[in-house]
Amino acid sequence: CVCTAKAVAKVGEAYYSDFANAVAAWTDGTTLTLLADVTYDNYIDFYGGSYTFVGGNYTLDLGNACMDITGALTIESGTIKTTEWGPIEVSSDASATINSDNTKLIGSDRQITVNGSKSLTITGKGCDGWRIMGAVPGNGDVPITIPDGFHLENDDGDQLDANDTLPAGRYTVIKANHTHSWSYTADDEKDTITAVCSGIIGTCPSAEQSITL
Numbered sequence: 001c002v003c004t005a006k007a008v009a010k011v012g013e014a015y016y017s018d019f020a021n022a023v024a025a026w027t028d029g030t031t032l033t034l035l036a037d038v039t040y041d042n043y044i045d046f047y048g049g050s051y052t053f054v055g056g057n058y059t060l061d062l063g064n065a066c067m068d069i070t071g072a073l074t075i076e077s078g079t080i081k082t083t084e085w086g087p088i089e090v091s092s093d094a095s096a097t098i099n100s101d102n103t104k105l106i107g108s109d110r111q112i113t114v115n116g117s118k119s120l121t122i123t124g125k126g127c128d129g130w131r132i133m134g135a136v137p138g139n140g141d142v143p144i145t146i147p148d149g150f151h152l153e154n155d156d157g158d159q160l161d162a163n164d165t166l167p168a169g170r171y172t173v174i175k176a177n178h179t180h181s182w183s184y185t186a187d188d189e190k191d192t193i194t195a196v197c198s199g200i201i202g203t204c205p206s207a208e209q210s211i212t213l
Contacts, residue, residue, distance in 0.1 A: 008036040026051060028071070034058040034078055046071040046094070055079060055103070062087055066107075069094040069117075077102035086110040086133070090117040090142075100127035100147075109133075114142045114166060121145045128175040134166040141165035150175050 007015035009022035010033050016022035019038045026032045028049030034056055041063030049071040055078010062082045067073065070091045075098045080087040086107035090096045094117050098105075101124030105111035110131040114120050120132070125147060132152070134142065144166045146152065152160040152171040160171065 004035075008038050009034050034060060037061070039063065041065060043068055046073055050074075052076065053078065053080075066113075069096055072096070075099065075103050079104040079106065081106035083108055086113050086131075089113040090115070090120055092116040093118055095119045095121075097121040097123070098127075100124035100130070102126070105130065110170065114144070117142045119143045119145070120166070122173070123147060125149075125175075127173045130173040132166065132171050132173070134169045134171060141167045146173055 004015050006017045008019050009016050011022055011025040011027075011030050014025060015035075016025070019040050020042070022032060023040070023042075023044055028051070031052040031054060033054040035058070037059045039061040041061075043065040044062070044067045046067070046069045050073075051071060052074045053067075054076045057078075059079040059081060062080065062084075064082060064084045066082050066084055066087050066089050067080065068089045068091060070093065072095045073090075075088075075096070077099065080103070084107065086109060087105050088096065088098070088111065090112065092115060096112070096117070096119075098112075098121070100122050103124075103126070110133050112120065112130070113133040120142060122130070122145065127146065127150065132144075142165060144152070144160075144164060150173055152164070152166070153174050154169045154171050160166065
């Protein structure tokens with residue numbers, strides 16, 4: 001039995017002082033929870049199945065490797081970093097769900113790579129500025145969902161909606177922070193409303209359109 005005070009991770013209710021052993025025990029349907037900062041310069045591969053990662057306030061440093069997903073991975077929290085392109089790679093027929101409110105992803109060029117994946121879902125509001133490399137040409141566009149109030153924009157300025165498919169190319173998650181102004185008449189006085197844009201892409205609302213404040 002590993003002393004919980006010396007454990008760096010747990011899988012289910014089993015504690016591990018050696019992170020490699022924790023990874024080996026991280027099987028379909030289980031949750032790996034970090035209990036300390038960990039440096040693990042190795043790829044973590046998911047060959048089918050469903051996995052959950054809970055990093056909490058700790059950091060998993062993968063050196064020049066990454067998490068390579070070929071199953072389904074949910075990342076609830078924690079910091080995952082790499083000196084390679086990006087810490088998360090969602091491969092063919094895989095899916096990933098990432099809570100960006102509690103998760104920080106650090107890479108040299110991007111946060112996530114998707115390549116012919118089933119889907120990528122990002123929740124939370126902490127994803128502003130995340131860079132995502134889209135599918136390799138020929139592997140098909142990837143369904144992607146990001147939070148309301150954000151859009152995806154590639155290096156040429158082309159934009160995608162919050163629920164769209166991601167083609168090949170590098171995209172940045174951007175929070176909508178511009179405003180719209182228009183006038184209306186009430187009680188014989190002309191007032192002006194300024195509202196934060198709730199749309200993602202497209203033209204600004206005109207005076208003939210309305211929103212709910």
